[in-house]
Amino acid sequence: MSEKLQTIQPGAPGAAMDMHEEIKTPMKVMTQRFLKQRNSVIALGFILFLVVLAFIGPLIVPFDVNQYDYSAILQGPSSTHWFGTDEFGRDLFSRIILGTPISLAVGLSAVTIGAVTGTVLGLLSGYYRGWIDAVVMRICDTLFAFPGIILAIAIVAILGSGLYNVVIAVAVFSTPTFARIVRSRTMAIKESVFVKAAINLGASDARILFKHILPGAIPDIIVQYTMSIGTSILTASSLSFLGMGAQPPTPEWGLLLSNGRQYIATNIYTTIFPGLAIFFTVLSFNTLGDGLRDALDPKLTE
Amino acid sequence: MAKNILEVEDLKIYYPLASETFFGKGGVVKAVDGVTFDIRENEVFGIVGESGCGKSTLGRGLCRLDPITEGRVVLDGQDISKFDRNQMRPIRKTIQMIFQDPYASLNPRMSIFDIIAEPIRIHNLAKNDKELEERVVNLLRRVGLDAYHANRYPHEFSGGQRQRIGIARALAVEPKLIIADEPVSALDVSIQAQVLNLLNELKKDLNLTYIFIAHDLSVVEHISDRIGVMYLGNFVEAGDKNKIYKNPLHPYTQALLSAVPIADPTVKRKRIILEGSIPSATNPPSGCKFHTRCPKRMPICETVAPQRYEPSPDHYVYCHLYDDKLEAQAAEA
Amino acid sequence: MAEKKKILEVKHLHTHFITDDVVVKAVDDVSLVLEEGSTLGIVGESGSGKSVTALSVMNLLMGTKGKVVEGEILLDGDDILNIPESKKRDLRGGRISMIFQEPMTSLNPVMTIGDQLIECIKNHESLSKQEAYDRARNILEMTGVPRVDKMMKEYPFQLSGGQRQRVMIAMALICEPEVLIADEPTTALDVTIQAQILDLMNRLKEKIGTSILFITHDLGVVAEICDQVAVMYCGRVVETADVYSLFGHTAHPYTQGLLASIPKLGEKVEELTVIPGNVPNPRRMPAGCKFAPRCPHAFERCLQEEPGFYEVGKGHFSRCWLNAPDNEVKGGEA
Numbered sequence: 001m002s003e004k005l006q007t008i009q010p011g012a013p014g015a016a017m018d019m020h021e022e023i024k025t026p027m028k029v030m031t032q033r034f035l036k037q038r039n040s041v042i043a044l045g046f047i048l049f050l051v052v053l054a055f056i057g058p059l060i061v062p063f064d065v066n067q068y069d070y071s072a073i074l075q076g077p078s079s080t081h082w083f084g085t086d087e088f089g090r091d092l093f094s095r096i097i098l099g100t101p102i103s104l105a106v107g108l109s110a111v112t113i114g115a116v117t118g119t120v121l122g123l124l125s126g127y128y129r130g131w132i133d134a135v136v137m138r139i140c141d142t143l144f145a146f147p148g149i150i151l152a153i154a155i156v157a158i159l160g161s162g163l164y165n166v167v168i169a170v171a172v173f174s175t176p177t178f179a180r181i182v183r184s185r186t187m188a189i190k191e192s193v194f195v196k197a198a199i200n201l202g203a204s205d206a207r208i209l210f211k212h213i214l215p216g217a218i219p220d221i222i223v224q225y226t227m228s229i230g231t232s233i234l235t236a237s238s239l240s241f242l243g244m245g246a247q248p249p250t251p252e253w254g255l256l257l258s259n260g261r262q263y264i265a266t267n268i269y270t271t272i273f274p275g276l277a278i279f280f281t282v283l284s285f286n287t288l289g290d291g292l293r294d295a296l297d298p299k300l301t302e
Numbered sequence: 303m304a305k306n307i308l309e310v311e312d313l314k315i316y317y318p319l320a321s322e323t324f325f326g327k328g329g330v331v332k333a334v335d336g337v338t339f340d341i342r343e344n345e346v347f348g349i350v351g352e353s354g355c356g357k358s359t360l361g362r363g364l365c366r367l368d369p370i371t372e373g374r375v376v377l378d379g380q381d382i383s384k385f386d387r388n389q390m391r392p393i394r395k396t397i398q399m400i401f402q403d404p405y406a407s408l409n410p411r412m413s414i415f416d417i418i419a420e421p422i423r424i425h426n427l428a429k430n431d432k433e434l435e436e437r438v439v440n441l442l443r444r445v446g447l448d449a450y451h452a453n454r455y456p457h458e459f460s461g462g463q464r465q466r467i468g469i470a471r472a473l474a475v476e477p478k479l480i481i482a483d484e485p486v487s488a489l490d491v492s493i494q495a496q497v498l499n500l501l502n503e504l505k506k507d508l509n510l511t512y513i514f515i516a517h518d519l520s521v522v523e524h525i526s527d528r529i530g531v532m533y534l535g536n537f538v539e540a541g542d543k544n545k546i547y548k549n550p551l552h553p554y555t556q557a558l559l560s561a562v563p564i565a566d567p568t569v570k571r572k573r574i575i576l577e578g579s580i581p582s583a584t585n586p587p588s589g590c591k592f593h594t595r596c597p598k599r600m601p602i603c604e605t606v607a608p609q610r611y612e613p614s615p616d617h618y619v620y621c622h623l624y625d626d627k628l629e630a631q632a633a634e635a
Numbered sequence: 636m637a638e639k640k641k642i643l644e645v646k647h648l649h650t651h652f653i654t655d656d657v658v659v660k661a662v663d664d665v666s667l668v669l670e671e672g673s674t675l676g677i678v679g680e681s682g683s684g685k686s687v688t689a690l691s692v693m694n695l696l697m698g699t700k701g702k703v704v705e706g707e708i709l710l711d712g713d714d715i716l717n718i719p720e721s722k723k724r725d726l727r728g729g730r731i732s733m734i735f736q737e738p739m740t741s742l743n744p745v746m747t748i749g750d751q752l753i754e755c756i757k758n759h760e761s762l763s764k765q766e767a768y769d770r771a772r773n774i775l776e777m778t779g780v781p782r783v784d785k786m787m788k789e790y791p792f793q794l795s796g797g798q799r800q801r802v803m804i805a806m807a808l809i810c811e812p813e814v815l816i817a818d819e820p821t822t823a824l825d826v827t828i829q830a831q832i833l834d835l836m837n838r839l840k841e842k843i844g845t846s847i848l849f850i851t852h853d854l855g856v857v858a859e860i861c862d863q864v865a866v867m868y869c870g871r872v873v874e875t876a877d878v879y880s881l882f883g884h885t886a887h888p889y890t891q892g893l894l895a896s897i898p899k900l901g902e903k904v905e906e907l908t909v910i911p912g913n914v915p916n917p918r919r920m921p922a923g924c925k926f927a928p929r930c931p932h933a934f935e936r937c938l939q940e941e942p943g944f945y946e947v948g949k950g951h952f953s954r955c956w957l958n959a960p961d962n963e964v965k966g967g968e969a
Binding site: 353461462463491493498499517518525547557558560561562566567568573576578580 | 830834894900904
């Protein structure tokens with residue numbers, strides 16, 4: 001459809017450009033496109049807010065993370081305890097805020113490891129094909145056969161509970177997704193005329209991979225990265241909920257949710273607020289990913 | 303006597319069809335099926351033909367972008383037919399290529415500076431950054447662009463400008479032979495003239511030799527010194543441009559020239575309309591590949607492929623009509 | 636000589652594209668006349684607006700950001716612009732048809748040729764199954780394809796480029812339209828196939844009585860098959876004439892430049908005459924004559940004021956100050 005629009009747009013783009021016109025780097029074009037999407041910009045704002053919160057949380061929370069107060073157990077929201085208290089009288093609001101860096105750290109580190117591993121595998125299998133491709137793809141197929149959460153549970157069951165192992169588990173199940181995406185992008189770009197031109201100029205494989213193919217795959221990687229963070233946080237929370245991830249008294253959101261489960265009848269807020277925290281965070285990352293995908297769409301070549 | 307910069311002997315480029323159909327393995331596409339020619343230094347050798355004739359594959363084969371199945375390619379005295387990628391690397395300073403699609407041949411994520419600098423960097427042709435910058439700016443100016451264009455990105459340029467950038471990139475290694483694969487086909491008519499003039503100018507200033515591949519016969523006539531007409535993987539006629547355009551000998555060349563629309567409504571020509579369409583390159587006709595559509599075919603054409611005849615100096619034709627021995631036989635009969 | 640009926644008239648057409656930051660005037664006051672039984676060529680390069688004009692006439696701008704903002708389009712005297720969408724749909728393929736540059740993208744890959752042709756008829760006329768089949772077969776045969784019955788059952792991917800183009804022509808002509816719009820129909824074809832297709836279009840034009848609006852950038856093709864020509868640049872018609880006058884007594888500098896810049900068979904020039912510069916950026920159209928920045932004959936007035944459309948011969952008009960009658964050019968020097 002955009003093809004058709006292009007042929008009937010009059011005047012070649014940049015036909016008569018002058019010296020003083022601002023340079024439209026691909027980065028600038030993408031940024032402008034991104035900024036037009038209100039939802040994604042709001043999502044980005046929320047995420048940045050969370051990041052800031054992760055750093056300054058300890059400085060601003062009204063109560064300590066483990067501040068017991070047996071006189072105030074399982075209370076609903078009040079002026080002192082904005083989100084209420086849990087079964088030990090600990091302030092839920094503070095605990096949720098202090099749980100922010102945990103979720104973010106787990107999400108980001110797990111996905112980063114998965115992205116880097118997946119990208120390397122994808123580049124190699126897409127470019128060289130042959131046996132590397134066969135081996136990598138079979139491994140990915142196997143990993144894909146399991147629903148992510150089941151795989152994560154299996155890995156944590158083998159390695160043992162705890163947040164470090166959650167990170168490993170999520171990294172493992174994110175890798176095949178990145179490998180697949182990067183592989184198909186690699187295969188596509190490898191066929192393009194400018195890569196043939198580079199080969200013709202005498203470029204080495206390394207140069208082609210890093211200067212031509214990888215930059216072309218970056219948009220896809222970035223979009224998948226943001227989407228995967230959402231999944232990763234959700235998985236970490238789920239594992240903690242099941243008792244396999246973070247251990248008490250860590251204020252990890254999934255763990256808070258799990259805790260609150262027992263007291264639903266008495267105080268429903270102990271489940272609602274951690275749940276909302278997870279919900280909005282994951283939603284923001286997904287919305288950000290949507291916006292990035294639209295902005296980075298390779299209609300960039302106009 | 304001008305030296306030959308390129309000598310091609312019985313070059314064949316076959317490639318297997320990728321798909322295996324339900325009904326058996328796919329065949330082999332005989333894209334270039336035994337091509338022999340020489341190119342003299344400083345000349346422009348035009349290769350013309352319609353789709354499927356193999357001219358683009360031939361161009362890519364000479365650059366070793368497509369693998370050669372059989373035959374010899376001797377560039378500046380060196381046989382490069384069997385060179386692997388590493389051996390080809392230094393050769394790529396001698397032979398370069400300009401591509402057809404100005405929109406696809408430049409990496410959209412690289413600045414013009416990086417695009418032109420790439421070959422210089424690959425071959426270490428600049429001692430330091432300052433020299434690199436000088437070279438890039440000089441190349442830009444040489445193709446009619448300006449220094450300030452270097453910081454910009456391909457999407458900001460028109461088709462003609464992108465093609466100039468592609469030319470600058472090819473010139474960066476100071477090549478002797480440039481293979482231009484349909485360099486102006488994708489451009490507007492008025493821009494074609496600009497780029498053709500530029501190529502001409504560069505040839506003279508830099509002592510270049512061109513292989514100019516195109517389907518537009520008027521363009522090829524304008525820019526070439528000698529030409530080759532291709533059909534289904536072979537030359538059917540080759541040699542001095544003037545001789546061929548004034549007096550086309552091969553029936554295909556005659557039909558081709560008669561089909562070109564002339565920009566003059568007062569000229570009414572009799573067109574030679576060929577029957578049928580171009581046969582498949584996986585299963586070409588026997589004997590002379592053109593016999594299925596040739597208005598002048600003879601019985602021998604169906605079984606025996608014609609040899610190369612030279613009815614006049616530097617005018618070669620691959621057609622039984624010009625076989626002296628046959629004529630003599632016919633005269634006797 | 637009796638004056639021919641104007642089968643298609645475009646009057647002061649304005650088609651604009653509304654993008655985020657700017658309005659692009661793709662077609663900026665274009666008027667055309669197609670006479671019955673003749674072929675009108677529209678020549679232009681990229682950015683000239685020739686394709687957009689065709690799409691405007693066919694009303695195929697939905698889904699793009701383009702919109703006809705002003706003008707009149709008359710088919711045999713009937714207004715075809717300000718009518719409800721359903722009536723416009725009826726016209727397409729019926730009274731007025733279009734063929735495109737890329738036949739593969741216009742043909743449905745999962746329907747046989749025969750079925751697609753029959754569908755065309757069914758959209759406009761109610762015939763029995765057999766009648767429809769016969770009509771389809773007939774028109775396909777007229778296009779000169781070999782083994783017609785076999786092809787009726789084949790799918791587009793089995794056909795060559797030239798054959799697909801013939802099928803597209805068959806589909807366009809099956810309902811015997813009054814006007815056929817051909818948008819660069821032979822540009823993607825080999826020159827020998829192009830010759831066949833142009834020949835075919837001429838023959839069918841005679842047989843069916845369709846008038847043709849032929850859009851192209853190739854002046855050779857124009858000389859071959861057009862009776863009248865309109866040259867477009869930057870959304871405007873800059874010259875219009877019958878084909879002999881256009882080539883023999885070219886009036887507008889742009890047309891002159893185009894003719895001079897194409898290599899011609901048999902002609903020997905060292906250097907081609909070139910139109911310098913590029914087509915202007917639609918976001919920064921020059922004031923005055925749009926061609927002035929590139930025109931070898933431009934003078935002061937050209938840069939400030941747009942010229943009118945002046946008569947230079949019978950039916951021959953040019954949008955250039957050089958062609959203005961003397962009293963209009965007062966104050967400007969050549």
